[in-house]
Amino acid sequence: MKKGLVLFLIAVMALSTALLTGCGGGPKQESKDGGAAKGNKLVIYTSMKESLISGIVEGFKKKNPGIEVDYQSAGAGKLMAKIAAERQSGHILADVIWTSEVPDFYMMKKEGILEVYKPSNLKEILNPFDDYDGSFTAARLGTLGIAVNTDKIKEFPTAWEDLATKPEYNKAFGIADPALSGTSYMSVALLEHQFGWDYFNRLAANGTRIGKGSGQVVDDTSSGELSACLAVDYITNNKIAKGAHLQMVYPKELIMVPSPVAIFKGSKNLDAAKKFVDYLLSQEAQQKVADAGTVPVRTDVKQNPKHNLPKPEDAMKNGIKVVYTEILPQKEATIQKFTEIIKK
Template sequence: MNKKGILLLVIVMLCSTLLAGCGGSDKKTEAPAAGKKLVIYTSMKESLISQIVEGFKKKNPGIEVDYQSAGAGKLMAKIAAERQSGHILADVIWTSEVPDFYSMKKEGILEQYKTPLINEILNPFADYDGSFTAARLGTLGIAINTDKIKTPPAQWADLLKPEYKGAFAIADPALSGTSYMSVALLEKQFGWEFFEKLRDNQARIGKGSGQVIDDTASGELSASLAVDYITNDKVNKGAHIALYYPPELLVVPSPVAIFKGSSNIDAAKKFVDYLLSQEAQTLIAKEGTISVRKDVKSPEKFKLPEAEDALKRSIKIDYAASLATKEATIKKFTDTLQVKK
């Protein structure tokens, strides 16, 4: 090969090397590999979680997110099955069944993450250690069908009146974490005698938290024990229902936690921080529930109590203790309200 040929070959080799090096920058724009998505399990309704995920992705454009929205009971069963197979697929869990979080903490499967935003929120957990953080203060009241009930209920005892006979329901606490907590709170405040009186007035056990509200809106029920944001969503869509709060308030925090061993730990921490941010908490408040942030107020149309007032009025309970009695409480509730034939 002559000198010109050798020179040409060297030039070609140099260009190939440079082009190969330049190609590395393009890989940053490629979609994440399978299994690299941040995965969230939540019992929050689709319209809420989808907005929050979209907001998070805009703030963190390099992070891919997937989520599954289902009842807390179904999610816990899914997690149990995944643990049996050796790996929890989710990175983050956000539901309203507080005892589950104490159970997971006890079993050592939650990452301790103390968010830097903790001083900006109202924390209902006196034993907070970062294993989970309240991301929402859910409330439950009495939803009535306004075509059927003309005098709004002012206290829990009003549910024992004739107009509610055979027409009031509580979602099955075995299916709904929120319902379980509400049953535990009412039992703590009024004892099982209250549920016995409900049974005598032919109160029913409904299905999920959303189903009893749907049945109230349709007129199949006159009233139900109802979650705030689900009820307010129906009101916004024109349903003839209204939500009323007796003085003894049912407040059910919705904790968020990160699973230990998550392969997306940094992204999971960013999601928790975003969920507690003013932007995400404003989305939560707009859905008709109470934000944990002191600087985010619920829209006046929902007639929700202020967060600090809600916690002050709330029925107090030992969440860890409620875990130990969960199965017994659900059985007692079912046995009490089931109509004997």
């Protein structure tokens, strides 16, 4: 075979391999049911962990056996970078996005890439957004508290200030990197709104550490590398259910972070996407949300007392209040200042 033909065939094979593998996420993403661009599957990008998203997707598929579904799970920051790259290439591969970084949804709404859709069961759920217009809808009222390693800490913290002043948390309290985690960014923004930047200076003085993702800081606390961390409810409760020696503690200033769901404008699976949003807000799916150890947006589901979570209406009432449109322009500056303070 001539050398030129061999080189041509090698190039074709390489290009084919790139096209087949180029849609997948990075090494920390989870993808189920094949590649994101394969066939006409409903594609969901989410920052929800496997313990939450998998059961919801399976429930949806049982209700809608004719719809194939693929989901990819990663931190909100990585997902937004992926979406930005896809927009540059001309087409967002996902149909639905579900994360906990509320400012991202306001930004996507402003940029005109979200489909306006008011779910058929909207009147049955709690809505934390005063300016709601159907661009995105809260599908979870996530809470963050302090996850404590019960082998290392015997007297649990009762206030956020304990983490900045008590010696048992010196170089032993962790916060996930807000540049990677949407829930961590929102938590930093809410704590700064409530206590000011001096609180983070005190945390830094007591050796607070920046971890990686929201799941990683909980793992580090479970292993004993940290004594405590700022923790997402359902991630921690999932670890506790598997035997981790952890306890969630909630100071009176409750961090409640809504997790919006939205449909991308131009979705080739628009009807399926609408059905998924409707299902996600249904009593069946919201019961799965509650069973996973986080706060649903419905009041007609049962919450397991072992999770020690607030009721949905209490989470709405007692959460630290913030105007999301006001913190949106400050996102990059907030992340930068937090990083500079804590890494001093």
